[in-house]
Amino acid sequence: MGLExxxxxxxxxxxxxxxxxxxxxxxxxxxxxxxxxLGAAWSLxxxxxxERLIVAITGAERSSLPSVRRAVQAVAGMLALFAxxxxxxxxxxxxxxxxxxxxxxxxLVLKAAALLLLPSALWKRLTQDARLASLVVALLFGAAWxxxxxxxxxxxxxxxxxxxxxxxxxxxxxxxxxxPAGEAHEAGHEKSEGPQKFPNLITVLHRAFxxxxxxxxxEHYEVILFALLVAFLIGLVARLATxxxxxxxxxxxxxxxxxxxxxxxxxxxxLGERHAPRFVPFLxxxxxxxxxxxxxxxxxxxxSPTSNLNVTVALALTVFVYAQYVGLRGLGLVGYLDHLMGSxxxxxxxxxxxxxxxxxxxxxxxxxxxxxxxxFGNIFGEDMLLVAFVSLGITTLSFAHLPFGLPLQVPFLVxxxxxxxxxxxxxxxxxxxxxxxxxxHHDHEPGHEAEEELLEHSPI
Amino acid sequence: xNFQAALALGLPLGIGIAxxxxxxxxxxIGQGAMQAIGRQPEATAKIQLAMIIVxxxxxxxxxxxxxxxxxxxxxxxx
Numbered sequence: 001m002g003l004e005x006x007x008x009x010x011x012x013x014x015x016x017x018x019x020x021x022x023x024x025x026x027x028x029x030x031x032x033x034x035x036x037x038l039g040a041a042w043s044l045x046x047x048x049x050x051e052r053l054i055v056a057i058t059g060a061e062r063s064s065l066p067s068v069r070r071a072v073q074a075v076a077g078m079l080a081l082f083a084x085x086x087x088x089x090x091x092x093x094x095x096x097x098x099x100x101x102x103x104x105x106x107x108l109v110l111k112a113a114a115l116l117l118l119p120s121a122l123w124k125r126l127t128q129d130a131r132l133a134s135l136v137v138a139l140l141f142g143a144a145w146x147x148x149x150x151x152x153x154x155x156x157x158x159x160x161x162x163x164x165x166x167x168x169x170x171x172x173x174x175x176x177x178x179x180p181a182g183e184a185h186e187a188g189h190e191k192s193e194g195p196q197k198f199p200n201l202i203t204v205l206h207r208a209f210x211x212x213x214x215x216x217x218x219e220h221y222e223v224i225l226f227a228l229l230v231a232f233l234i235g236l237v238a239r240l241a242t243x244x245x246x247x248x249x250x251x252x253x254x255x256x257x258x259x260x261x262x263x264x265x266x267x268x269x270x271l272g273e274r275h276a277p278r279f280v281p282f283l284x285x286x287x288x289x290x291x292x293x294x295x296x297x298x299x300x301x302x303x304s305p306t307s308n309l310n311v312t313v314a315l316a317l318t319v320f321v322y323a324q325y326v327g328l329r330g331l332g333l334v335g336y337l338d339h340l341m342g343s344x345x346x347x348x349x350x351x352x353x354x355x356x357x358x359x360x361x362x363x364x365x366x367x368x369x370x371x372x373x374x375x376f377g378n379i380f381g382e383d384m385l386l387v388a389f390v391s392l393g394i395t396t397l398s399f400a401h402l403p404f405g406l407p408l409q410v411p412f413l414v415x416x417x418x419x420x421x422x423x424x425x426x427x428x429x430x431x432x433x434x435x436x437x438x439x440x441h442h443d444h445e446p447g448h449e450a451e452e453e454l455l456e457h458s459p460i
Numbered sequence: 461x462n463f464q465a466a467l468a469l470g471l472p473l474g475i476g477i478a479x480x481x482x483x484x485x486x487x488x489i490g491q492g493a494m495q496a497i498g499r500q501p502e503a504t505a506k507i508q509l510a511m512i513i514v515x516x517x518x519x520x521x522x523x524x525x526x527x528x529x530x531x532x533x534x535x536x537x538x
Contacts, residue, residue: 269505269509270509370520373520373523373524373527374516374519374520374523376527377520377523377524377526377527378523380527380530381523381526384530422512425512426512426513426516429509429512429513429516430513430516433513
């Protein structure tokens with residue numbers, strides 16, 4: 001409690017302010033985001049100065065000289081802060097500044113409420129039973145969902161209209177196939193671009209109920225829902241396999257244990273015994289998640305979330321940020337910059353820095369792009385290949401007016417199984433290597449330098 | 461020739477050229493890996509790992525051409 005609590009509040013408020021500023025910059029104007037960030041920073045500085053003043057006045061050695069000096073400094077700082085605040089209010093939007101200003105206070109109030117709530121009997125009763133707890137969480141989610149309903153409707157309205165216009169065009173059908181009906185064509189442009197994929201559960205439902213609010217919602221968040229479903233299924237399998245652990249495993253537990261062991265051995269083989277335990281959970285999860293998402297598209301009426309660029313970019317950015325974090329933590333800021341400059345040790349090295357630094361920075365930035373494009377292109381291409389061969393099979397039998405086609409896609413289903421696994425593996429291996437390159441260099445076991453050399457100088 | 465025709469001719473050609481390049485690359489990678497495994501069968505796991513990584517790098521180039529094709533193929537119909 002006490003000062004330590006305030007420090008925690010400051011840290012949390014810093015993060016919340018950062019996230020709020022990023023969200024504002026994404027969904028509103030960047031200037032507003034600057035306002036939110038500066039408001040939060042102002043408020044945090046204000047709180048810090050207040051804390052300093054109070055500690056100096058009421059602390060143990062309040063009458064000593066340093067403490068008086070600190071108090072005077074704090075008062076001067078606050079005066080400067082108020083002047084800066086007046087200037088900010090003139091320059092930026094007052095609403096955004098106020099929103100940022102209240103972030104630390106909101107964090108303070110919520111943290112205090114949590115401190116009161118956590119030891120209470122009610123909380124204990126709630127958290128004892130997993131079912132009751134999940135019910136409460138689901139209820140809270142539902143309440144939040146309905147609370148932001150007006151906001152959501154405003155944001156979905158535009159795509160909703162587009163979908164309605166598109167379906168109207170579809171029902172108009174072959175009567176006017178090529179007619180670019182102005183607005184409708186413009187609205188349905190995003191959909192008509194590129195070839196069609198297999199219909200999945202959500203597109204079928206959306207086709208059946210083009211105007212219902214829930215089907216529009218499903219269509220809007222299609223990819224996210226499938227990704228969540230995959231994550232849920234993985235969680236379910238993990239839970240089922242570990243529910244009743246046996247010393248001598250059998251059945252599902254056996255299969256899952258084999259998989260985990262293989263993954264562990266594989267990643268340990270690349271990273272080495274010393275570093276592997278830190279990274280195996282992340283990288284193993286990455287493999288399982290991507291693998292399951294890739295294979296999910298092969299189930300009828302389901303879709304691979306990884307055949308959407310947004311999902312793969314999100315995954316690749318996660319790896320990118322994590323690798324940079326590992327590098328910064330492991331090497332320190334100086335070591336990290338040294339790494340980016342190509343570790344200059346002699347005069348030639350230092351002379352080459354202006355050349356090496358941009359190359360290394362660009363190389364770092366190219367990694368997430370190549371990771372995401374590779375996964376997306378493979379899975380999307382595999383889908384397109386299947387679509388092409390299914391339609392070929394249908395057209396070959398179209399003279400007979402049969403309700404089915406030749407199953408020409410079957411060999412490519414086997415190929416799809418292979419590429420799905422291989423691409424998940426490649427994504428994981430490359431992520432592992434990117435992390436390995438960021439680890440401190442000196443204590444590598446022999447035998448890994450070759451791969452590292454290879455990747456250090458490869459452009460992709 | 462308008463630009464749609466140029467795109468319709470160029471995109472499949474581009475994919476094909478990219479595929480030739482990475483086909484040659486993949487062939488060389490496979491050849492090297494197979495020879496290495498034949499020479500030193502006990503190092504199979506390590507060689508396979510390196511082979512898969514390099515194969516992914518080589519194959520990515522075709523995938524880039526493929527993604528570019530899909531990005532641009534929407535403009536043909538316009």
